[in-house]
Amino acid sequence: MTLRKWLFVLALLTPGLGLIVAFIGVAVYIAIAQSFGLYNLSGESGFSLEFWVKMLDRKVFSRAIAYSVYIGVLSAFLSVLFAYPLAIWLRKPFPGSLTIGAMLKAPLLVHGLVAAFLFINVIAYHGVLNQLMQGLGIWDGPKRLQNDRNAIGVIVLQTWKNMPFALLLLTGAVQAISDDVLHAARDLGAGGFDRFRKVIAPLTVSAMQAALIIIFIGALADFSFQVIAGPTNRQSLAQLMVFYKSGGRWNDAAVVGVTLMGIAILGSVLLAALPRMTLRGRVA
Amino acid sequence: MMSAQRFNRILLVLLLSLTAIWLIVPFTMAVMWSLVDPSEPWTADRLVPPVISLHRWRDMWENSSLKTALVNSYLLAPSAALAALTLSMPTAFALGRIRFPGREAAKILALLPLIVPPFVTSIFFTSLLYQIGLHHWRFGAILFAHAIVFMPYSIRILTVSFEQVRADHVDAARDLGASTWARWKVAYLPALKPGIFASLLIVFIQSIEEFAIAFVVGSPDFTTIPTLLYGTLGQDFVRPNAAVLSLILVVPNVLLMLILERLLKSANPALNSGKG
Numbered sequence: 001m002t003l004r005k006w007l008f009v010l011a012l013l014t015p016g017l018g019l020i021v022a023f024i025g026v027a028v029y030i031a032i033a034q035s036f037g038l039y040n041l042s043g044e045s046g047f048s049l050e051f052w053v054k055m056l057d058r059k060v061f062s063r064a065i066a067y068s069v070y071i072g073v074l075s076a077f078l079s080v081l082f083a084y085p086l087a088i089w090l091r092k093p094f095p096g097s098l099t100i101g102a103m104l105k106a107p108l109l110v111h112g113l114v115a116a117f118l119f120i121n122v123i124a125y126h127g128v129l130n131q132l133m134q135g136l137g138i139w140d141g142p143k144r145l146q147n148d149r150n151a152i153g154v155i156v157l158q159t160w161k162n163m164p165f166a167l168l169l170l171t172g173a174v175q176a177i178s179d180d181v182l183h184a185a186r187d188l189g190a191g192g193f194d195r196f197r198k199v200i201a202p203l204t205v206s207a208m209q210a211a212l213i214i215i216f217i218g219a220l221a222d223f224s225f226q227v228i229a230g231p232t233n234r235q236s237l238a239q240l241m242v243f244y245k246s247g248g249r250w251n252d253a254a255v256v257g258v259t260l261m262g263i264a265i266l267g268s269v270l271l272a273a274l275p276r277m278t279l280r281g282r283v284a
Numbered sequence: 285m286m287s288a289q290r291f292n293r294i295l296l297v298l299l300l301s302l303t304a305i306w307l308i309v310p311f312t313m314a315v316m317w318s319l320v321d322p323s324e325p326w327t328a329d330r331l332v333p334p335v336i337s338l339h340r341w342r343d344m345w346e347n348s349s350l351k352t353a354l355v356n357s358y359l360l361a362p363s364a365a366l367a368a369l370t371l372s373m374p375t376a377f378a379l380g381r382i383r384f385p386g387r388e389a390a391k392i393l394a395l396l397p398l399i400v401p402p403f404v405t406s407i408f409f410t411s412l413l414y415q416i417g418l419h420h421w422r423f424g425a426i427l428f429a430h431a432i433v434f435m436p437y438s439i440r441i442l443t444v445s446f447e448q449v450r451a452d453h454v455d456a457a458r459d460l461g462a463s464t465w466a467r468w469k470v471a472y473l474p475a476l477k478p479g480i481f482a483s484l485l486i487v488f489i490q491s492i493e494e495f496a497i498a499f500v501v502g503s504p505d506f507t508t509i510p511t512l513l514y515g516t517l518g519q520d521f522v523r524p525n526a527a528v529l530s531l532i533l534v535v536p537n538v539l540l541m542l543i544l545e546r547l548l549k550s551a552n553p554a555l556n557s558g559k560g
Contacts, residue, residue, distance in 0.1 A: 026412055122310055
């Protein structure tokens with residue numbers, strides 16, 4: 001390529017890709033710099049490990065890490081777990097499959113905050129779920145379900161919102177497997193589970209990885225579900241970061257932000273490796 | 285053994301009822317809560333609200349920042365959609381029509397905003413705004429951030445559209461003596477149209493729904509519908525009011541999404557590049 005052409009391409013890329021890289025790059029750079037005491041908004045700036053050292057000592061920080069990882073990993077795995085059988089079932093069109101596919105994907109259209117509101121409505125102290133359980137005689141009295149200690153509410157919400165996304169990715173991948181391959185596996189005596197383990201899973205591994213990673217990052221960085229439906233005695237990393245920021249403690253917020261990004265990257269690498277390791281030898 | 289057809293039918297009915305429960309029940313509850321008249325509370329022993337009226341809707345319309353939030357959101361979203369489209373057009377052209385080393389890497393790099401957690405982007409973007417003293421014009425700041433954060437969508441969609449422009453159409457237009465503008469109009473635009481609409485619509489929807497940036501950059505005095513809803517779900521939680529806001533937020537989006545799906549289905553290059 002000539003220099004002229006290079007300059008032309010660069011000029012074309014500048015307003016779009018250039019802005020993206022600059023903007024995100026600056027945000028990430030400021031986060032890292034502020035976590036080391038640089039770029040302070042007020043007072044003196046200077047390189048220091050103080051904020052990291054102090055933060056690592058705080059119990060609220062380690063608890064937030066453990067909690068966010070718990071939400072991220074569980075949401076990703078549950079979403080993919082529910083989406084797989086549905087994707088395989090919807091591989092071939094049959095009467096009504098379009099309708100059910102559309103209904104299953106409907107939560108994609110519902111805003112997270114609206115979903116959280118609908119959910120706390122259903123599980124409210126006098127909500128339909130409590131009334132149903134009492135009506136069926138399973139529970140003696142109404143139970144307090146909102147903001148439960150194990151964050152089951154948050155997990156349910158994350159799975160409700162993200163399963164359709166996993167379904168979307170997996171349906172495409174599963175539909176791309178040809179009938180010949182599956183018939184051949186069946187003729188060779190592979191049962192249902194074996195066909196999944198040895199044929200379908202290896203052939204859809206990229207879609208599975210993409211779903212796991214994207215859902216993991218989203219759920220790891222969750223703020224709104226946690227604030228509305230999560231346990232009150234625990235904070236997610238995003239929540240902790242917003243808390244520090246609104247108190248004007250930018251450096252502490254930066255430490256949490258950098259940790260969040262670090263875990264997102266590390267987690268993505270591990271999640272990408274996991275399906276390949278479990279399916280070792282079967283993935284091309 | 286049960287036939288596959290029968291199995292499908294049973295599973296279908298089962299799943300349809302399950303999804304109906306998990307979609308219809310929550311939304312019916314929301315509609316009913318939004319209709320509860322304040323004169324008599326809806327207690328647990330009643331299946332439907334005792335007195336039904338549109339009072340909450342009127343009240344929210346007149347006595348909350350709903351109007352401001354609606355104006356903000358519906359000004360912000362089309363502006364962000366237009367800005368993202370304009371900014372991404374040249375990049376998409378380069379990625380879709382020009383072969384250059386590193387093109388695949390550039391395509392992946394364009395997805396960067398989707399990977400960095402939104403609260404990290406918004407908090408340190410605010411920090412940047414403070415440093416350059418631009419934190420007063422909140423509308424502009426949020427608009428700028430939305431345009432960039434949602435550009436990956438428009439770049440992706442338009443790159444595919446540009447790839448689908450048929451070279452023979454461009455060449456034919458050139459051979460027939462068309463000027464640059466005329467070539468653009470007859471060869472490019474017809475093939476790009478569905479992509480342009482899809483990109484506008486998807487950024488519009490994303491911007492209307494966006495919470496993290498609007499919340500962090502806009503707080504405390506710039507409200508959009510999501511930040512207003514967040515407020516009513518938090519410390520001053522009034523269930524009927526939150527129900528009104530939830531419905532206002534969700535209904536237009538469902539309609540827009542249905543349009544989007546149609547558009548994406550019609551995005552067939554052979555049909556849209558003028559001649560087949």
